[in-house]
Amino acid sequence: MVQPAAAKTRESIGTxxxxxxVAWRSALSADALPLPxxxxxxPPTGQAEARLLRLVDRIKxxxxxxxxxxxxxTRDDVARTLFHLVGHRPDLEDMIQDxxxxxxxxxxxxxxxxxFRTFLYRVCANVALMNLRWWRRRREDPTAxxxxxxxxxxxxxxxxxxxxxxxxxxxxLEKLTAKKRIVFVYHELxxxxxxxxxxxVGVSYNTVRSRxxxxxxxFTEALRALTRAEVES
Amino acid sequence: MTGHDVQxxxxxxxxxxxxxxxxxxxxxxxxxECTEQLASVQVAxxxxxxxxxxxxxxAWAHVDExxxxxxxKRLAAQARRPMFFRLGVVxxxxxxxxAAVLTLAFPRQELMPLPATEQPAPPSSxxxxxxxxxxxxVGGTSxxxxxxxxxxxxxxxxxxxxxxxxxxxxxxxxxRVGGASQLALTRSEADDVALTLERxxxxxxxxxxxxxxxxxxxxxxxxxxxxxxxxVSNDAEQVEVSVTEGRVRVxxxxxxxxxxxxxxxxxxxxxxxxxxRLKLSPANERELAEITAxxxxxxxxxxxxxxxxxxGTPSAPPMLTAQGTPRSLPRLTAVEARARQVSPPVVEQxxxxxxxxxxxxxxxxVWPTLGGGEIVRGVPAPREPVSQPAQVEVxxxxxxxxxxxxxxxxxxxxxxxxxxxxxxxxxAAAAPVTPSGVEGRxxxxxxxxxxxxxxxxxxxxxxxxxxxxxxxDSIVKxxxxxxxxxxxxxxxxxxxxxxxxxxxxxxxxxxxxxxxRPRQAMNEYRKYLEAYPRGRFSAEAHQALGE
Numbered sequence: 001m002v003q004p005a006a007a008k009t010r011e012s013i014g015t016x017x018x019x020x021x022v023a024w025r026s027a028l029s030a031d032a033l034p035l036p037x038x039x040x041x042x043p044p045t046g047q048a049e050a051r052l053l054r055l056v057d058r059i060k061x062x063x064x065x066x067x068x069x070x071x072x073x074t075r076d077d078v079a080r081t082l083f084h085l086v087g088h089r090p091d092l093e094d095m096i097q098d099x100x101x102x103x104x105x106x107x108x109x110x111x112x113x114x115x116f117r118t119f120l121y122r123v124c125a126n127v128a129l130m131n132l133r134w135w136r137r138r139r140e141d142p143t144a145x146x147x148x149x150x151x152x153x154x155x156x157x158x159x160x161x162x163x164x165x166x167x168x169x170x171x172x173l174e175k176l177t178a179k180k181r182i183v184f185v186y187h188e189l190x191x192x193x194x195x196x197x198x199x200x201v202g203v204s205y206n207t208v209r210s211r212x213x214x215x216x217x218x219f220t221e222a223l224r225a226l227t228r229a230e231v232e233s
Numbered sequence: 234m235t236g237h238d239v240q241x242x243x244x245x246x247x248x249x250x251x252x253x254x255x256x257x258x259x260x261x262x263x264x265x266e267c268t269e270q271l272a273s274v275q276v277a278x279x280x281x282x283x284x285x286x287x288x289x290x291x292a293w294a295h296v297d298e299x300x301x302x303x304x305x306k307r308l309a310a311q312a313r314r315p316m317f318f319r320l321g322v323v324x325x326x327x328x329x330x331x332a333a334v335l336t337l338a339f340p341r342q343e344l345m346p347l348p349a350t351e352q353p354a355p356p357s358s359x360x361x362x363x364x365x366x367x368x369x370x371v372g373g374t375s376x377x378x379x380x381x382x383x384x385x386x387x388x389x390x391x392x393x394x395x396x397x398x399x400x401x402x403x404x405x406x407x408x409r410v411g412g413a414s415q416l417a418l419t420r421s422e423a424d425d426v427a428l429t430l431e432r433x434x435x436x437x438x439x440x441x442x443x444x445x446x447x448x449x450x451x452x453x454x455x456x457x458x459x460x461x462x463x464x465v466s467n468d469a470e471q472v473e474v475s476v477t478e479g480r481v482r483v484x485x486x487x488x489x490x491x492x493x494x495x496x497x498x499x500x501x502x503x504x505x506x507x508x509x510r511l512k513l514s515p516a517n518e519r520e521l522a523e524i525t526a527x528x529x530x531x532x533x534x535x536x537x538x539x540x541x542x543x544x545g546t547p548s549a550p551p552m553l554t555a556q557g558t559p560r561s562l563p564r565l566t567a568v569e570a571r572a573r574q575v576s577p578p579v580v581e582q583x584x585x586x587x588x589x590x591x592x593x594x595x596x597x598x599v600w601p602t603l604g605g606g607e608i609v610r611g612v613p614a615p616r617e618p619v620s621q622p623a624q625v626e627v628x629x630x631x632x633x634x635x636x637x638x639x640x641x642x643x644x645x646x647x648x649x650x651x652x653x654x655x656x657x658x659x660x661a662a663a664a665p666v667t668p669s670g671v672e673g674r675x676x677x678x679x680x681x682x683x684x685x686x687x688x689x690x691x692x693x694x695x696x697x698x699x700x701x702x703x704x705x706d707s708i709v710k711x712x713x714x715x716x717x718x719x720x721x722x723x724x725x726x727x728x729x730x731x732x733x734x735x736x737x738x739x740x741x742x743x744x745x746x747x748x749x750r751p752r753q754a755m756n757e758y759r760k761y762l763e764a765y766p767r768g769r770f771s772a773e774a775h776q777a778l779g780e
Contacts, residue, residue: 061429062419064387067304075293083289092289093296100300104307151288158283165283172277188281216242223280224273 048073052116059107067107071100074120081121084189085128085182087170089135099127114199121192121200125182132178168230172222176215183208184215241267245274294712305386359383360402360421363527367396371415389417392433399527402426405440406447407528409520411466419450434466436520438528439479452503453486462521463493474499475517477525697724697733704740714744725760732769735761739770742777 052073058066075096082095089095102123110119173181182201186192192200194208201208243249244257261268361383362368368378371389384390384400392398392414400408403423410416414433420426424444428435430451439447439458447458451465452472461479465472474483475498483499484490487506493499498511513521701724704717717740724737742757758774765771 061417062387062427063389063417064304064385065389066387068301068387071297071300071304075296079289079291083287084285088289093291093299096291096296097299097303101303101307104304151290158286162283162286165280166287169280169284189285220242220270220273220277223277227276 049115049117053112056107056110056116059104067104077117078120078124081124081190082128084185085124086131087173088166089131091131095127095131098130099123102127115196118196118199121186121190121196122202125186125201128182129178132181136178168223168226172219172226175222176218180211180215180218183211184219187212241271241274242278245271245278294710359385360388360400360418363399363401365396365398367393367412368398368410369393384418384421386418386421388421389415391415399524404442404444404447406442407438407524409436409524409527411435411520430465430467432467432469434464434520436462436464436524438462438524452501454501455484457482457484462525464517464520464524470503472501472503474501475513475521477513477518477521700724701733701736701740704737704744708740708743708747711747714747718744735765735768735770738764739773742774746777 052070055066055070055073059070078099079092079096082092082099086092086095103120106119106123110116173185176184179201183197186197186200187194194205194212198205198208203211240249240253240257244254247254249257261271361381362378363380365378365380365382369391370378370384371391378390378398390398390400390410392410392412394413396412398410400410400418402408402421404426406426408416408428411434414435415431416433416435417429417431419429422444423442426439426444426447428437428449430449435449435451437449437458439461449456449458449465451467454465454472454474456463456465456474458479458481461476461481463474463476463479463481465474467473474481474493476493476495478495480492480494482490482492483501485501485506485508491499491508493510496513498513498517499508500511501508700717700720704714704721707714707717721737721741721744725734725741727734738757738761742754742761745751745754745757755778758777761768761774762771762778768774
């Protein structure tokens with residue numbers, strides 16, 4: 001007979017190994033990966049979402065102005081998301097354009113089964129995936145010889161720290177595979193929950209959990225190695 | 234790795250339930266390996282926290298322009314079109330994109346004037362409002378749309394219950410939007426028009442220009458047009474299609490397709506899904522006669538002033554024809570439209586030169602207007618003027634519509650001597666340089682070509698002022714002002730030392746300044762001071778030169 005997860009957890013307090021219990025509970029409970037407390041981008045209000053949906057309806061009727069309005073409303077979010085997903089690249093503007101081109105093609109197929117924001121993130125994820133793979137194939141460092149194109153805020157001290165942290169984070173993210181990277185960034189940098197990520201990436205909930213688990217391990221290890229290398233040098 | 238990493242990360246983020254949290258806490262006291270791992274996790278989380286605030290700096294002006302162009306191309310190509318059409322338009326889109334890339338890569342080549350025969354006028358995607366009463370744009374400001382306002386695909390117009398408006402489309406067709414109507418200009422290109430009448434009434438005089446489609450959607454019906462005068466009205470229960478000239482093909486919501494002939498009115502009942510053929514009502518005839526008169530008047534005026542002067546597409550608004558592709562231009566603001574409307578287009582015609590007057594071939598109460606709302610003075614004349622029998626043999630210059638009778642007077646205006654009309658130089662041949670896509674060239678060509686005629690001179694003056702204003706706007710906004718440089722030089726070199734050439738010289742200097750080209754900027758300022766030592770901008774020039 002299978003005991004409840006909470007009872008098992010209480011029983012196992014003080015023991016050295018408890019992996020079987022964790023694995024069993026993780027597979028079935030949605031609480032295994034709760035939403036992170038830090039949410040950098042506020043979730044869309046019902047009003048904002050309704051406004052986007054109205055625009056989508058107009059776009060389906062070939063309304064150019066509606067698409068332009070949608071673009072104005074979402075472009076900052078798209079730019080920030082793509083930046084987090086792929087890091088500082090010279091072709092970020094091309095990616096933004098590609099995202100909206102794909103969005104324009106994909107909007108007629110949007111049936112309102114998810115939030116429009118999630119739908120938009122799915123398009124971003126696809127664009128980012130293509131871009132990450134493209135750079136991997138070229139075996140070049142996309143961050144080499146980049147102009148200063150990142151805004152870290154107005155506080156100079158914090159901006160300096162943020163610039164160093166951002167550089168380290170993106171170098172560590174380069175060590176992850178593209179799929180793991182997207183899940184990790186959506187969860188840790190964009191503040192999305194695993195269910196929403198599953199919709200945005202088009203995989204199951206458990207796949208998201210699995211990728212996030214491995215991505216966290218690899219990211220921590222990569223960052224530790226980078227930090228150690230910097231200290232030694 | 235300890236195997237506890239997920240819990241450590243969640244523990245560091247305070248995501249765990251109380252029991253799990255205490256378990257990890259207790260475990261950490263006994264496990265130095267996990268403690269070290271936790272430190273790494275915390276460093277990683279702090280780094281992520283800092284990196285989260287990073288924002289990329291994007292040149293939005295550039296991206297906006299690219300995406301705007303992309304959207305227009307895409308939406309023009311898609312929706313309700315056979316696959317071979319879609320493929321064709323996508324191919325054109327790629328060709329346009331390739332041309333744009335070449336243009337960006339070799340900007341100097343664009344500035345070279347090409348022979349007139351090799352430069353088709355760029356198709357305009359702008360429609361113009363005329364004689365608007367109680368017309369507003371849905372989704373925009375609540376203020377009324379002024380005459381001369383330019384519209385484009387995607388705009389949705391609404392008239393008040395007592396309002397009405399005329400819209401001149403880029404393909405040379407004319408619309409009359411009745412009261413209490415809502416009309417969407419789904420596509421409004423020179424070669425493709427799609428309109429959606431949500432409610433109210435719409436009368437159309439469609440041109441015979443070759444194009445992909447001209448379709449009006451209303452209440453589930455699709456009215457496909459060739460070259461026709463017809464109207465569509467839509468109340469909540471029934472849709473009516475009335476035809477006075479040509480014929481239209483109506484696709485019913487039931488899937489049937491039928492033709493409506495001249496003098497017929499097709500009524501489709503939305504409830505019973507049945508259609509019925511009737512005779513035209515007097516109201517239909519009146520409405521259609523009105524749009525015909527306005528179309529004739531407007532076409533006539535446009536051909537005489539625009540085609541004769543510039544050689545571009547007759548149906549295109551004069552400003553757009555002269556200044557290149559509409560994509561490269563910012564949209565007219567309401568203030569600008571108002572300014573154009575009140576700008577002084579007053580033309581003083583010498584009494585001994587009556588030929589320069591524009592004849593309005595329509596009812597006496599109809600007064601044509603141009604894009605900017607300039608009223609062109611004219612005298613009502615009979616439809617078949619007795620004084621012009623010889624001009625019947627004139628080959629058409631460039632007819633946008635089959636009913637246009639405009640080329641006759643345009644020749645009259647350009648050939649003041651009583652030579653045989655058939656031998657009169659055509660306006661296009663008379664023009665040594667047809668305006669290219671470069672705004673400056675186009676504008677100054679107009680200025681030179683129209684030096685002799687009063688109305689055209691006024692129009693050229695108006696165009697130059699608009700050009701200067703746009704150049705200044707571009708410099709102030711920090712967008713690429715390269716495309717204005719050549720035109721500014723032309724204006725600056727104008728023989729008459731006037732305010733425009735003075736302003737043009739300074740704008741060139743400012744443009745170079747914004748482009749971080751100080752040598753060129755200082756050179757321009759020096760030229761300015763040589764020409765205008767006590768000019769309006771002399772203080773600015775002295776300051777820039779460090780004097």
